[in-house]
Amino acid sequence: MLPPEPMAAAGLRGRRVLITRSADRARTLAALLRSKGAIPLVLPLIDFEQATDQASLDSALDTLAAGGYEWLVVSSTTTLRVLIGKAAERGTTASQLVPAGTKVATVGLSSRRALEAAGLPVDLCPTGEQSAEGLLEVWDSPNARIFLPQADIASPRLREGLATKGASVDAVTAYHTVKYPAHDSRRLTAELPAAVGLSGDGLPPQLTAEAVKARLGAGALDAIVVASPSAVRRIAQALLPLGACRLVAIGRPTAAEAARVGLPVAATANEPTPAGIATALETIFANEGNPQ
Template structure:
């Protein structure tokens, strides 16, 4: 990453996440001489149907599932919050006989930091598609807690492999900010968030618009298709600002929305995002 990272010095990078979720990437960017900026565009609220979610977690704790499939860090926040409400740990929600699968290194890291061992996760294609590709035919009963707007690919892919999938809404993705009292705000395990003291300037949409018009933002990072949609609704035109997608679904959504994609992070981690940014700026040399 050395040569690529060297191209980041002085670059101003807009991260379209809330400050707490942006910290790991902001910390890495700062350490490489870039200036991270934060513009929260999406937020997360607790599931409206708590009874359905609680029933699914009761069945999980009772050994009713062979697998728990976790497709996002936000789902882990739900598990942390639910465990606290039940007077247990996140690991206490998952019985010994139930295996856990996830789709990427970030989710795996946070699950294992919470004491939940991960039995299956793709290495090369770190995505829902990658997990489905690894899935053994059948594999029994699966609990899949997801966002209300989650794409059907993971659920349908596992079912096509013969799994008996129970899908439940774990949280709602909403425009930032979430409603007071509804926001999902459980903290991840401290071992995961090593950048708690990192701060980045937080912009309002109006400030971001002014910066984009002035050409003073070099790149904007979108972590999900929903973030791409919010960027399209609130920030276009991007001008000279390059759009960096985290994952192929985000890139595909951006293309559908007419947003040129400068690069797609091959790995959905801060290192992977920095590598994508570094490639874009290294190819441009010193052109600003």
């Protein structure tokens, strides 16, 4: 028999959890943590800007719209934001950028929900490992021509893995990952569909790096949630030492980057969703008393 929900949530009661995203992107997770008695705070570490080479991106999008690709592979919800923005420039919608004969694949359930909320049915998504490796494990379309819009700092493992399986991959930089905040004139401004669930019940408090360092020094943070390898690198550059604060990674690539830079990971979320992150946090504090 499963334990009653109040006991499951008790481990988070009073826990101060830092989410390393901007307040608007963190509010769904923050709302869930708040419902479990935690105190969510945010410190944005990275932001996103439009790709410098818009001509290559526009050319690939023209090929996509003309039916020149058998697959569109979307590896992040930020890529979907780019597609929504580019569609708006063209006076259309993201779903209309993708012709009926082109299949859509993605790396995890969160991006699948976002794509489907934008009107893009997903044909392939891993249900086990939510990552590029997970998608490669279930990929079974040899010799396909693929459009893969990605971040400028995206790992080559997805592109190379698809190519190893016989695909012809057009990997195009869709956006740049930068230190927060992005430049006003280049920041991605397109919003994900409301159905993705970014509303929450209010924005959590947003801190500065100096305020976070002061809290870390005072032992006033219990956990930090980090969502990407680039955010791990920013933590290593700007926030050390973490003291007794636990690091929770969203996904194996993020955990691997933390290990590479010498940051111990207390838990890794099995799913890159608010529920998956909350579960990872609960496993850390389940056997500890609540903070006074």
